[in-house]
Amino acid sequence: MRTTSASPRRRCGTSANATTSTKWWTGSPGSAASGSVCDPTRFGQSLDVRSPAPLWPNPARSMPQSPPATYRPPQVPTVDEVAARERASRLASRSIKTEAKVEGLKRLIAMLDLTTLEGADTPGKVKSLCQKARTPDPGSDQDHPSVGAVCVYPPMVPAAREQVADADINVASVASYFPSGQAALEERVAEVERVRDAGADEIDVVINRNAFLAGEYERVHREISALADASGEKHLKVILETGELETYDAVRLASRIAMDAGADFIKTSTGKVKPAATMPVTLVMLEAIRDYYRETGRPVGMKPAGGIRKAKPALRYLVMVREVLGDAWLTPERFRIGASSLLNDLLLQLEKERHGRYHSKRYLSLG
Numbered sequence: 529m530r531t532t533s534a535s536p537r538r539r540c541g542t543s544a545n546a547t548t549s550t551k552w553w554t555g556s557p558g559s560a561a562s563g564s565v566c567d568p569t570r571f572g573q574s575l576d577v578r579s580p581a582p583l584w585p586n587p588a589r590s591m592p593q594s595p596p597a598t599y600r601p602p603q604v605p606t607v608d609e610v611a612a613r614e615r616a617s618r619l620a621s622r623s624i625k626t627e628a629k630v631e632g633l634k635r636l637i638a639m640l641d642l643t644t645l646e647g648a649d650t651p652g653k654v655k656s657l658c659q660k661a662r663t664p665d666p667g668s669d670q671d672h673p674s675v676g677a678v679c680v681y682p683p684m685v686p687a688a689r690e691q692v693a694d695a696d697i698n699v700a701s702v703a704s705y706f707p708s709g710q711a712a713l714e715e716r717v718a719e720v721e722r723v724r725d726a727g728a729d730e731i732d733v734v735i736n737r738n739a740f741l742a743g744e745y746e747r748v749h750r751e752i753s754a755l756a757d758a759s760g761e762k763h764l765k766v767i768l769e770t771g772e773l774e775t776y777d778a779v780r781l782a783s784r785i786a787m788d789a790g791a792d793f794i795k796t797s798t799g800k801v802k803p804a805a806t807m808p809v810t811l812v813m814l815e816a817i818r819d820y821y822r823e824t825g826r827p828v829g830m831k832p833a834g835g836i837r838k839a840k841p842a843l844r845y846l847v848m849v850r851e852v853l854g855d856a857w858l859t860p861e862r863f864r865i866g867a868s869s870l871l872n873d874l875l876l877q878l879e880k881e882r883h884g885r886y887h888s889k890r891y892l893s894l895g
């Protein structure tokens with residue numbers, strides 16, 4: 529497991545893989561209040577992330593373990609869909625200088641949840657994935673960071689745990705009947721407990737979209753709270769499956785409910801439903817995180833996932849995170865990208881930045 533000198537768990541600002549930096553791109557970090565796609569007058573003060581509160585222990589978890597008898601989500605700002613798309617598109621067109629690009633590509637490796645979620649997964653395939661996670665590019669003379677985590681199905685957790693035992697890499701498991709979430713709450717809770725006990729450091733659970741779309745927000749909150757309790761001190765990522773939520777307003781509301789229920793991260797998608805991660809949806813979720821942080825002081829992480837296969841769009845996500853939340857979120861403790869096939873392009877683009885061209889042999893050697 530990835531460790532720090534102070535604790536076997538990761539803490540904010542302690543990662544050796546990523547340091548905060550102010551040389552990243554132009555524009556003031558965390559300045560999204562002026563360009564919010566929601567009503568920016570709701571909060572009077574600007575986001576201050578200079579001394580971020582630690583992500584762990586999660587203050588929401590130190591509250592009484594049983595959720596309030598009746599939960600009603602607070603009023604959340606209405607999302608201007610056109611503005612969200614335009615702003616995402618503006619951010620996507622920002623140019624990134626070479627030096628910042630190299631730094632960004634390296635950070636993206638450290639922030640990657642290297643994923644295999646296939647019916648045909650085997651311990652052997654997970655072993656190869658873990659080797660790739662430990663040494664992303666064995667043929668390179670350059671030092672690359674290891675990835676943030678490997679993400680697998682529950683039965684593969686022991687194999688992944690064994691493979692990364694002595695490495696600074698977390699094991700993430702999906703749970704709660706991923707990807708559909710279609711099972712009784714007790715069964716979903718039991719699965720979270722199983723992967724927790726099998727050695728997962730991070731647990732990615734899906735929300736009950738059926739209940740959410742029926743307007744049963746109290747039930748969605750109660751269920752996520754139960755999954756959060758079951759995950760204990762493990763790091764809980766709550767997947768909204770935004771491709772099924774129909775509107776940006778729904779994404780915004782689901783983000784809030786998940787955070788209120790104790791999510792350590794909110795995550796866009798399972799990768800099994802289209803559309804998966806998109807820039808506008810990610811922007812809406814980042815703004816929800818920003819506003820929640822302003823209101824509660826609790827930082828929540830963000831994980832876009834699904835369909836992110838190339839370095840260029842991945843870099844755009846980093847630009848957006850910095851713009852909305854600032855440098856304090858540019859760490860594996862607060863930002864991840866979930867992807868099964870992004871890593872090789874990150875490595876190839878790093879090589880191109882270093883040598884000014886691709887080496888054709890490298891395409892073949894990157895397994």
Ligand SMILES: O=C[C@H](O)COP(=O)(O)O
Binds near residue numbers: 799800
């Ligand atoms: O959580 C991660 C996703 O399942 C990965 O999706 P992907 O295979 O489209 O990269």
